[in-house]
Amino acid sequence: MEKDTLISNCKILIIGGSAGSLDVLIKILPHLDIPSFALVIVLHRKHTEDNTLEELIAAKSIIPLKEVEDKVEILPGYIYIAPSDYHLLFEKNNLLSLDTSEKVNYSRPSIDVAFESVADAYGKAVVGVLLSGANADGTDGLIAIKNAGGIIIVQQPETADMPFMPSHAVQNTSPDFIVDIPALLDLIKRINS
Amino acid sequence: MITDQELDILINELYESYGYDFSGYSKASFKRRVDRLYQLDGFTNFQSFLSKIIDDSDYFSRMVEEITVNITEMFRDPHFYRILRTEILPVLATKPFIRIWHAGCSTGEEVYSVAILLKEANLLEKALLYATDISPPVLEVARKGVFPLRMMKQYSENYMASGGKKDFSHYYTANYGLAKFGEDLSSRMVFSQHNLVSDRSFNEFDLILCRNVLIYFDKELQERALHLFDDSLAKLGYLALGTKETIKFTSMQKRYKQLEKEKIWRKTH
Numbered sequence: 254m255e256k257d258t259l260i261s262n263c264k265i266l267i268i269g270g271s272a273g274s275l276d277v278l279i280k281i282l283p284h285l286d287i288p289s290f291a292l293v294i295v296l297h298r299k300h301t302e303d304n305t306l307e308e309l310i311a312a313k314s315i316i317p318l319k320e321v322e323d324k325v326e327i328l329p330g331y332i333y334i335a336p337s338d339y340h341l342l343f344e345k346n347n348l349l350s351l352d353t354s355e356k357v358n359y360s361r362p363s364i365d366v367a368f369e370s371v372a373d374a375y376g377k378a379v380v381g382v383l384l385s386g387a388n389a390d391g392t393d394g395l396i397a398i399k400n401a402g403g404i405i406i407v408q409q410p411e412t413a414d415m416p417f418m419p420s421h422a423v424q425n426t427s428p429d430f431i432v433d434i435p436a437l438l439d440l441i442k443r444i445n446s
Numbered sequence: 447m448i449t450d451q452e453l454d455i456l457i458n459e460l461y462e463s464y465g466y467d468f469s470g471y472s473k474a475s476f477k478r479r480v481d482r483l484y485q486l487d488g489f490t491n492f493q494s495f496l497s498k499i500i501d502d503s504d505y506f507s508r509m510v511e512e513i514t515v516n517i518t519e520m521f522r523d524p525h526f527y528r529i530l531r532t533e534i535l536p537v538l539a540t541k542p543f544i545r546i547w548h549a550g551c552s553t554g555e556e557v558y559s560v561a562i563l564l565k566e567a568n569l570l571e572k573a574l575l576y577a578t579d580i581s582p583p584v585l586e587v588a589r590k591g592v593f594p595l596r597m598m599k600q601y602s603e604n605y606m607a608s609g610g611k612k613d614f615s616h617y618y619t620a621n622y623g624l625a626k627f628g629e630d631l632s633s634r635m636v637f638s639q640h641n642l643v644s645d646r647s648f649n650e651f652d653l654i655l656c657r658n659v660l661i662y663f664d665k666e667l668q669e670r671a672l673h674l675f676d677d678s679l680a681k682l683g684y685l686a687l688g689t690k691e692t693i694k695f696t697s698m699q700k701r702y703k704q705l706e707k708e709k710i711w712r713k714t715h
Contacts, residue, residue, distance in 0.1 A: 321690070342472070350475055
């Protein structure tokens with residue numbers, strides 16, 4: 254990877270993952286300062302009515318968490334987590350929308366749905382990251398981000414608990430970066446710096 | 447993928463040709479729904495898609511059905527139904543007559559769920575459930591009270607999680623992969639078409655449920671719909687929204703008291 258590793262003009266860093274991805278987040282989040290972009294997390298999660306994922310992530314990070322409700326404003330310097338059982342969509346006026354339509358890739362929230370929507374709303378100001386997981390969700394979304402001019406990053410499959418999802422993305426997209434966890438942390442820390 | 451400009455053209459044409467105004471729908475989800483239909487029906491250029499919608503009213507009706515999200519389930523969010531059962535119905539029980547409005551009822555799963563709660567509280571006989579939706583085909587499904595049998599396991603679990611004590615299969619007859627719910631339930635329901643964008647209040651209610659419908663609207667249209675509910679609620683009536691929806695930031699909120707952390711508000715005056 255000889256290319257310039259400094260990513261600039263990022264408004265939204267969106268991270269998608271499924272089985273095995275929470276561990277990655279837990280390793281990364283404690284090392285991040287309050288960022289100059291919004292950090293959006295879309296994980297496949299059980300349909301539960303509790304907030305254990307939100308509480309866990311809030312406990313691991315100094316970045317404040319904004320509860321995602323329909324039409325909340327998306328602001329830099331906050332973490333947003335896609336709620337269970339809704340798709341997460343991005344409006345062009347900096348609001349988030351929620352949607353209970355069909356599952357995509359057996360998932361709601363679906364990573365593809367959120368990634369395609371953020372690509373449409375924010376274009377080249379998006380950095381998309383796909384982590385560990387056991388299904389094909391996320392690949393189409395990464396393609397959409399890339400086509401809109403954004404940067405795409407995939408966890409190195411050998412370093413993932415569940416390599417299927419990142420492998421599928423590596424085979425079907427042209428990631429700007431394929432990285433292990435320390436390199437991912439380093440990349441994120443240098444966004445907009 | 448359809449462009450924003452094409453989407454605006456479509457919205458204008460739908461209003462001109464059919465009087466349906468989708469301009470207040472959430473752009474992100476509306477665009478995604480239109481795009482989905484466009485792909486699903488194999489269109490390759492926008493002009494032919496647009497002509498089909500304008501020239502063929504049956505196709506327009508299919509479009510409305512497909513574009514509005516009709517994914518729902520019985521006893522979705524069991525905790526919500528538990529609160530209805532334990533906190534709201536006992537209050538409504540003191541009234542001589544109970545009027546309920548399901549706004550955006552889709553295929554009716556929520557209406558049948560609430561009817562079951564009313565029946566178990568011995569209130570069904572004095573209740574009327576008005577169920578409305580923008581789309582006539584989904585109302586037709588709702589009216590029949592017939593749902594896929596394969597969903598019953600999930601619904602039965604939801605029902606029990608909501609505090610249901612009976613054998614859920616009592617409520618339906620299974621036949622050829624379908625579950626038909628009893629007419630004792632549907633006889634207390636009134637189904638009719640109603641558009642939250644353009645139609646007015648049509649009655650006064652003690653409880654209005656509009657769950658996961660406002661998420662498809664932009665903030666302005668949400669405000670309009672909420673004022674419509676406000677106009678349609680009796681004093682001390684309840685408004686129930688979806689778990690990620692709120693009346694915060696609207697001018698009506700000062701006249702409402704939220705039930706602790708629930709997405710249920712009571713009109714105080």
